[in-house]
Amino acid sequence: MKCSIPKGTRDFLPAEMARRNYIFDTIREVFKAFAFEPIETPSLENLSTLMGKYGEEGDKLLFKVLNSGNFMEDVDFTQDYHKVAPRICDRGLRYDLTVPFARFVVQHRDQITFPFRRYQLQPVWRADRPQKGRYREFYQCDADMIGSTSLLNELELVQMIDAVFQKLGIEVTVKINNRKVLAGIADLIGAPDKLVDITVAIDKLDKIGIDNVRAELSERGLNQEQITALNPVFELSGSANDKLQQLEVLFNGNAVGTKGVEELKELFGYIDLVQPACHVELDLTLARGLNYYTGAIFEVKAHNVSIGSICGGGRYDNLTGIFGMPDVSGVGISFGADRIYDVLTELDKFPPDLGQSAQVLFINFGAESMPYCIKCAARLRSLGISTLVYPDNAKMKKQMDFANRSRVPYVVFVGENEIAAQNLTVKDMATGTQNTFTLDELADRLKH
Amino acid sequence: MKCSIPKGTRDFLPAEMARRNYIFDTIREVFKAFAFEPIETPSLENLSTLMGKYGEEGDKLLFKVLNSGNFMEDVDFTQDYHKVAPRICDRGLRYDLTVPFARFVVQHRDQITFPFRRYQLQPVWRADRPQKGRYREFYQCDADMIGSTSLLNELELVQMIDAVFQKLGIEVTVKINNRKVLAGIADLIGAPDKLVDITVAIDKLDKIGIDNVRAELSERGLNQEQITALNPVFELSGSANDKLQQLEVLFNGNAVGTKGVEELKELFGYIDLVQPACHVELDLTLARGLNYYTGAIFEVKAHNVSIGSICGGGRYDNLTGIFGMPDVSGVGISFGADRIYDVLTELDKFPPDLGQSAQVLFINFGAESMPYCIKCAARLRSLGISTLVYPDNAKMKKQMDFANRSRVPYVVFVGENEIAAQNLTVKDMATGTQNTFTLDELADRLKH
Numbered sequence: 001m002k003c004s005i006p007k008g009t010r011d012f013l014p015a016e017m018a019r020r021n022y023i024f025d026t027i028r029e030v031f032k033a034f035a036f037e038p039i040e041t042p043s044l045e046n047l048s049t050l051m052g053k054y055g056e057e058g059d060k061l062l063f064k065v066l067n068s069g070n071f072m073e074d075v076d077f078t079q080d081y082h083k084v085a086p087r088i089c090d091r092g093l094r095y096d097l098t099v100p101f102a103r104f105v106v107q108h109r110d111q112i113t114f115p116f117r118r119y120q121l122q123p124v125w126r127a128d129r130p131q132k133g134r135y136r137e138f139y140q141c142d143a144d145m146i147g148s149t150s151l152l153n154e155l156e157l158v159q160m161i162d163a164v165f166q167k168l169g170i171e172v173t174v175k176i177n178n179r180k181v182l183a184g185i186a187d188l189i190g191a192p193d194k195l196v197d198i199t200v201a202i203d204k205l206d207k208i209g210i211d212n213v214r215a216e217l218s219e220r221g222l223n224q225e226q227i228t229a230l231n232p233v234f235e236l237s238g239s240a241n242d243k244l245q246q247l248e249v250l251f252n253g254n255a256v257g258t259k260g261v262e263e264l265k266e267l268f269g270y271i272d273l274v275q276p277a278c279h280v281e282l283d284l285t286l287a288r289g290l291n292y293y294t295g296a297i298f299e300v301k302a303h304n305v306s307i308g309s310i311c312g313g314g315r316y317d318n319l320t321g322i323f324g325m326p327d328v329s330g331v332g333i334s335f336g337a338d339r340i341y342d343v344l345t346e347l348d349k350f351p352p353d354l355g356q357s358a359q360v361l362f363i364n365f366g367a368e369s370m371p372y373c374i375k376c377a378a379r380l381r382s383l384g385i386s387t388l389v390y391p392d393n394a395k396m397k398k399q400m401d402f403a404n405r406s407r408v409p410y411v412v413f414v415g416e417n418e419i420a421a422q423n424l425t426v427k428d429m430a431t432g433t434q435n436t437f438t439l440d441e442l443a444d445r446l447k448h
Numbered sequence: 449m450k451c452s453i454p455k456g457t458r459d460f461l462p463a464e465m466a467r468r469n470y471i472f473d474t475i476r477e478v479f480k481a482f483a484f485e486p487i488e489t490p491s492l493e494n495l496s497t498l499m500g501k502y503g504e505e506g507d508k509l510l511f512k513v514l515n516s517g518n519f520m521e522d523v524d525f526t527q528d529y530h531k532v533a534p535r536i537c538d539r540g541l542r543y544d545l546t547v548p549f550a551r552f553v554v555q556h557r558d559q560i561t562f563p564f565r566r567y568q569l570q571p572v573w574r575a576d577r578p579q580k581g582r583y584r585e586f587y588q589c590d591a592d593m594i595g596s597t598s599l600l601n602e603l604e605l606v607q608m609i610d611a612v613f614q615k616l617g618i619e620v621t622v623k624i625n626n627r628k629v630l631a632g633i634a635d636l637i638g639a640p641d642k643l644v645d646i647t648v649a650i651d652k653l654d655k656i657g658i659d660n661v662r663a664e665l666s667e668r669g670l671n672q673e674q675i676t677a678l679n680p681v682f683e684l685s686g687s688a689n690d691k692l693q694q695l696e697v698l699f700n701g702n703a704v705g706t707k708g709v710e711e712l713k714e715l716f717g718y719i720d721l722v723q724p725a726c727h728v729e730l731d732l733t734l735a736r737g738l739n740y741y742t743g744a745i746f747e748v749k750a751h752n753v754s755i756g757s758i759c760g761g762g763r764y765d766n767l768t769g770i771f772g773m774p775d776v777s778g779v780g781i782s783f784g785a786d787r788i789y790d791v792l793t794e795l796d797k798f799p800p801d802l803g804q805s806a807q808v809l810f811i812n813f814g815a816e817s818m819p820y821c822i823k824c825a826a827r828l829r830s831l832g833i834s835t836l837v838y839p840d841n842a843k844m845k846k847q848m849d850f851a852n853r854s855r856v857p858y859v860v861f862v863g864e865n866e867i868a869a870q871n872l873t874v875k876d877m878a879t880g881t882q883n884t885f886t887l888d889e890l891a892d893r894l895k896h
Contacts, residue, residue: 002772003497003551003554003555003771003772004494004555005489005490005492005493005494005497005551005555006490006492006493006494006538006539009490009491009492010490011487011488011489011490011552011555011556012487012488012489013487013556013559013560014485014486014487014566017485017486017487017488018486021486029832032805032832032834033829033830033832033833033834033835034829034834034835034836035805035806035834035835035836036805037462037465037803037805038462038465038466038469039459039460039461039462039465040459040460040465041453041459041460042453042454042457042458042459042585043457043491043541043571043573043585044453044454044457044511044573044584044585045453045454046452046453046454049451049453060516063492063513063514064513064514065511065512065513065514065541066511066512066513066514066533066536066537068508068529068575075525077523077525081516085514088514089514090454091454093491093513103451103453104459106451107451107452107453107459108459108461111461112461113850113853113854115839115840115850118462123491125491125492127516136492137490137491137492145839148839148840149840150839150840152818152822152837152839153839155822156837159826159829163829163830270822273819273822273823274822274823274826323451324451355485357480357483357484357485358483370600371721374600374603374718374721374722375721375722378607378722381481381482381607381611382481382611384477384480384481385481386480386481386482386483387481387482387483388483389600389604391563391593391596391598391600391601392563392596392597392598402561402563405561406561
């Protein structure tokens with residue numbers, strides 16, 4: 001029988017686990033310092049919770065779980081897949097962490113103290129075509145604050161991004177924009193109904209260039225005059241404050257655009273105050289795909305690596321509205337652990353000592369010495385020192401090969417002499433030197 | 449729109465997460481001390497990997513994931529569900545961690561150093577009828593050692609069980625038996641082909657009592673003579689060693705039974721050596737349902753709580769054989785996190801201070817004092833101290849209510865005076881006392 005796993009999924013071996021946990025632990029540590037609290041939601045959600053929340057394309061990418069029992073008799077299978085699937089599947093796998101969080105907030109509103117900050121590190125599933133860096137099962141690391149409209153929340157998200165990537169040793173640029181500014185621009189060029197088309201097209205600027213964006217805007221129904229009216233937006237220059245001043249003039253009297261500029265001014269004022277280590281810039285061409293954003297939007301790019309954004313997020317004024325709880329504003333970010341993994345690999349920035357498991361291995365010389373070894377190992381383990389006793393009385397070469405392949409730093413030999421003297425002969429595998437220690441001396445050495 | 453989650457699944461709020469993480473962290477700490485290494489496998493496995501591994505009942509309880517695309521044309525939907533399901537589903541959700549581990553070992557045999565010890569903490573899914581304490585999505589915490597037949601491995605599993613429950617403060621009994629002894633007994637009564645029937649029936653002794661076990665054995669085709677011949681097994685008494693001596697006599701010359709007794713003697717000899725804190729007993733009526741066990745079997749019961757076993761496992765000589773890699777012996781245990789949660793709750797043994805998030809809250813007195821608060825908070829967070837700045841300039845009562853409901857131990861007030869003096873007024877919420885500290889003094893106090 002051939003062994004394989006489904007396309008787009010992965011096994012993680014111990015070395016990969018150590019690297020992944022290093023990323024998760026770093027992110028979690030920062031989330032905790034900012035007083036976010038952990039929650040988890042089920043992998044399976046009712047399809048009614050998920051459908052219609054990610055656009056038509058998203059609905060197609062939902063993994064649907066077959067109902068149990070004999071329910072098929074009443075289903076007309078001559079119809080299209082997308083008509084049949086919802087009849088035979090009531091549940092689907094979580095597609096992201098945001099919609100389940102919105103559902104969670106509404107369902108548990110009475111158990112939550114607002115403003116509420118939660119973090120959530122869980123896998124999500126998408127029936128996307130697998131390709132390099134894109135998987136069907138992958139982790140998201142989300143932090144959201146809900147129940148406060150203060151821009152201090154946005155500031156803290158920038159601080160958290162800064163802290164995470166500083167700890168990981170990745171140089172990044174945080175790009176910031178505001179959906180209200182994009183709405184103002186749509187107003188400005190006389191196409192307020194084209195806001196979504198404009199954001200979708202502008203979102204591709206990095207990938208396809210200005211000329212293709214203009215072509216797409218034209219395809220999406222903007223006339224030449226409107227497209228030309230967009231030019232000042234692409235041509236703004238200078239610092240964030242310079243750009244915001246030019247925009248303010250452009251928006252002259254436009255309410256939503258002016259509000260967006262005010263919000264950005266306040267946020268950049270806060271950011272100046274904390275002086276993050278990372279580069280932060282205003283990018284008026286940043287749009288972000290998801291339509292539930294209504295205020296600030298963020299995206300993070302790593303320097304010196306050509307890879308998409310490694311973190312993103314924004315403000316949404318009405319996410320819980322779809323579940324019957326209106327007027328709860330939230331803002332959040334999501335770290336892409338898989339891409340961060342790729343960036344750290346490419347930049348060779350993982351700490352070198354990750355994933356060391358056993359700190360010491362007791363060589364097995366047979367039944368005579370085992371009682372002494374077992375007792376010593378038990379003592380070391382009770383002190384939290386990762387300890388192995390080679391389980392079989394195998395040839396010395398085999399046991400030392402195992403020690404080398406497992407990169408165990410210390411190997412212990414116990415024979416008659418050691419048992420009589422109640423000590424241990426310890427080989428430092430890095431230097432090759434051998435010394436005699438008491439158990440307590442060895443424990444002291446291994447504890448720090 | 450009504451908010452709900454699928455039957456048998458759960459949301460976990462921060463307080464529950466803290467308690468669950470306490471259990472996971474304790475188990476993980478012990479796994480690491482015994483030098484087990486973490487791996488993860490995908491939630492989705494090919495159905496061909498899962499089907500036929502858990503018996504007919506298990507196949508029915510597998511969650512199957514609908515294929516994408518228009519594949520339905522070729523399927524005869526007039527057939528039974530269990531015939532149709534495999535035609536429209538190629539993948540299913542992980543049912544346990546053992547079969548995926550076997551698949552993992554075979555698939556990655558060249559990347560693994562044997563003997564290999566892995567631990568795995570991941571959710572599994574079963575389309576079981578939900579009831580109290582039984583969920584459709586729940587976590588398993590497994591540790592297995594593979595590639596060694598030494599009974600030192602079995603000893604270490606007992607030591608790990610002992611360490612975990614000592615740390616958690618739960619008094620337990622570890623029940624041990626050996627499948628070879630059960631095979632010997634089947635031989636002894638002249639029913640070697642009835643081993644599975646005998647184990648299934650004996651397994652229910654605790655639940656249904658000796659008379660019903662006898663009735664079931666009869667139903668399963670054992671004659672009265674054979675059932676009577678089982679009596680000595682139920683009637684063995686004394687310590688583990690006493691029982692083993694009586695068994696040895698009974699088995700007189702039976703190879704598999706005698707081997708089982710030898711293994712148990714060696715294991716109990718090791719256990720005597722380490723003197724675990726928990727109670728360990730030989731239970732010849734312990735059978736455990738899963739048929740892949742071939743040697744030692746374990747089950748753990750908590751004292752003073754009426755709940756099923758909270759940990760179990762055993763030796764399997766040929767688990768990877770189903771994936772084409774024969775003769776690899778393994779032994780492992782699985783901790784049931786959900787049941788352990790229930791036991792800790794019922795015995796009131798959770799540490800009282802779990803899940804404290806923010807250690808300090810800065811009250812928001814408006815724009816004037818915010819720059820100072822933001823800078824102080826940034827410094828505390830960089831030291832790993834979980835810090836909140838109330839995001840909105842809300843009424844004092846509302847902010848203090850929030851502090852109380854969030855159980856924040858320290859609240860900081862910053863006004864003109866504090867900014868001028870570059871210090872902080874800090875209220876200890878437990879005592880109600882207020883003091884003036886510099887930022888460094890506060891940091892020291894919170895870091896202790």
